[in-house]
Amino acid sequence: MVQEKIDTAPLYINSDRGVAVLNYSSKYIKDVFQLANSQELANVIKVYLADASFQKTPSALNDASVEEYVDVIKDILMNRMDELKFESEDILNSIEDLYTYYRSLLRIATINKHENDIVATTFMNVDNRFNELVLNLYRGVEERLQGHSNHMYRQVNAGTNACIITQSVKWDVPAKYASLASIRFIDTLMVRPPMMVHTKSNKREGVFSETKQNPIENFKGGRDSWYCYPAWVGESLAYIYFDRDYFANGLALGNLFELANEADVKDRKPDIILLFGSEGSASDTDDNCHYFLDEENDIYVGQVPYNDKTTYFGYMKKMVLTLHNLSMISKHKxxxxxxxxxxxxxxxxxxxxxxxxxxxxxxxxxxxxxxxxxxxxxxxxxxxxxxxxxxxxxxxxxxxxxxxxxxGAFVRLDDLSSEVAFSNMDRGIYMNPELSNARCIIPxxxxxxxxxxxxxxxxxxxxxxxxxxxxxxxxxxxxxxxxxxxxxxxxxxxxxxxxxxxxxxxxxxxxxxxxxxxxxxxxxxxxxxxxxxxxxxxxxxxxxxxxxxxxxxxxxxxxxxxxxxx
The missing domain is CATH 3.90.228.20 (Phosphoenolpyruvate Carboxykinase; domain 3)
Structure with a gap:
């Protein structure tokens, strides 16, 4: 089944890649009733109902329309229990599966800084309030249906796994890289560890090779769907651009490479540019990763294609390091x-x-x-x-x-002693922990x-x-x-x-x-x-x-x- 995808200004969902992006700058929901009436909740329900694989427990409510489903939630919140057209058990089963589906996504909230320093000090509070809001909605429905309060509460990450501040920065953009100028830079990250990330690939293949065409010539990304992580890789300044479907990798960069600040980036040309999730040259017949030396601007440019296998974080890490190492060799290091x-x-x-x-x-x-x-x-x-x-x-x-x-370190879980693994659990980002070659990124x-x-x-x-x-x-x-x-x-x-x-x-x-x-x-x-x-x-x-x-x-x-x- 082709899974439903949502792409609106406040909410992006791609179930195939297991990612959701919430844009607080576009819309921020302030209370439970606003959430219940929101198009964003309706869109999550729409994706859930469209794919039976998300519905683990049989329920008549799963056959309802999106509008009927939303009305059921509203009736429960307003204590109109006698107006419900579905059995309480059926509703509860479906709500549990809906909640589980939403929490299975990697959920990233974004806030555009707009050169407002206040945002930098309050964005975590904003995100915390949204997490509480989602929890309150879920618990309000759950407890009314079961007829009593819970005896145990778990303060899970109900709303998001992470929140980032983005901003537009003017850097020394050579003419041929003009298509990158509008893409926002990540300014600050907040993650909720231990973060468990699941990707469609768990192993790296192939060798990165040189291409004869600058990858920027095939770049079609834009401001609404791409982000830049400006990184210090050793003493090399790298601008790592990635498609939002690779947010699992983009977030993990925070535990691996130093995030360059606005002063580092402003009016400066990078040593390295990586386009992660971008089309390659037609002359490159393979689907591997490629690099190009832009001698005119003295920039090493990397390109990683959009496909399932490149969801493995090793592609992002190793391509960045390849570009860095090529730069080091050119400097006789x-x-x-x-x-x-x-x-x-x-x-x-x-x-x-x-x-x-x-x-x-x-x-x-x-x-x-x-x-x-x-x-x-x-x-x-x-x-x-x-x-x-x-x-x-x-x-x-x-x-x-x-x-x-x-x-940081990108290590196999099997290589970590129990002491190291447990002492870093509250800081780690874990990738496919249930599979062989499971990995952890720790500072x-x-x-x-x-x-x-x-x-x-x-x-x-x-x-x-x-x-x-x-x-x-x-x-x-x-x-x-x-x-x-x-x-x-x-x-x-x-x-x-x-x-x-x-x-x-x-x-x-x-x-x-x-x-x-x-x-x-x-x-x-x-x-x-x-x-x-x-x-x-x-x-x-x-x-x-x-x-x-x-x-x-x-x-x-x-x-x-x-x-x-x-």
Missing amino acids: LPIHGSMVKITFSNGKTKSVVFFGDSGAGKSESIEALQEIADDKIENIETIFDDMGSFTLTGDDQAIYAQGTET ANTYQNIIQHHHVDMWLYANNYDKEIGVHQFEDEQEAKSVFVAGKRKALGTTDEVGMSTTFFANPFGPVQKQAETQEIIDEVFPALFKKGTFIGEIYTHLGYDKKKSSLNESAQELLNILMNS
Whole structure:
């Protein structure tokens, strides 16, 4: 069945994508009776009645017209119970299913700032009142039908899951990007965690490739249906434009990348532009994601097509990071696919360690194992970057520093210890938690900390395919470089790959696309690190070999000993 879609100024609903957008600036409902009389409630009922899949419990009320359904709600609110033409049980069953359907949607409220600073301090109160309003309507109908008050109340997110402030900002718009000028920027976000998001896809496929045509030439989005999340990705300014059907991804960005403020954006041209949910060039015969270097304006432009598979958040995150990494390579910086942590030991020592490797190699798992076996030997582990960073040669006696890109972490739920998972539950955005490869986006560090110039004490390749246990230090520079460049791993199903694979420099997000340019930087970085005496080696994670937790813990124990005694 083709599901009903609502597209009005105050309310947009796309059941196929499980999203609803409420525009408080267009219309704000102030009381229960206004809600019962609103066209917006009638539209929600219309969508509900049009699709039997939303109706879980048999009810004669489900065969009523929208007008009859609304009249039933009004009669109940006015205590005209003797005028009801349906049995109370039937009404209650249908109302429960209607309420469940509405709450199954990802519901985002928007408020346009209009350069009014008062909105910034009151928008959460406005949204809270709407949540209370929806709850009061539901409970008022429910309790009258059942004939008594509830004995237990659950303060769920009945109205919305999130509320955002948007505003129009004048930025340095090159002529060919004029179609983006009217699209509002996200200024402030408020989410109600733990937020559970469900998308039609749960895995990333394919490789992002270069296109010969600037994606902006095919952009057909507009002010009413597109939004921009201005992000700091490392020190790159990225304008991430997305279709409202991708609001699940757009909201998740708030937990992953620093939101740039109005002063950052005003009159400034970005380093990166991503068009998420936009048509590609006719010359691109595949349906993958593409990038384009606009040399005239010095902007990397990305394009992600509108389809079911790109609803997976990995597409948004990795396309942003690909564009960032391409920009880094052009600036002669080396993109690092891995995790960097700064470890503070109880004996006062601090060590900065970079775990390197492609998806599923065991970077996050190694850090978790280190925490688990450390007991009181480690006071703190600070995440500098969770997935992508960069190395920069300073030119000062070949010194190298590292920087991160993300303020949060996009991790598999299976990789999180129960302690980390539960301690972050009130801050996390959870994606498809009931499925394999379930993910969680949680805050990890502040933007100010991740972009500092961090010293590198140890660089470890996450080896998930060999049977050895422990940590191996490379004595030979060429041997080390060959292992890192080969990017070998055993794929664990987090992407569409299965079995043994190799990826240039373990990074399909920039270095694969620019191998010659990346190799030049690699050939400078490795000699510099060896000259400085940096520990370069590999840790055997066993995740693609036998997956024994005890094996990884043994490797983590050896790593702990090396770090504490060096």
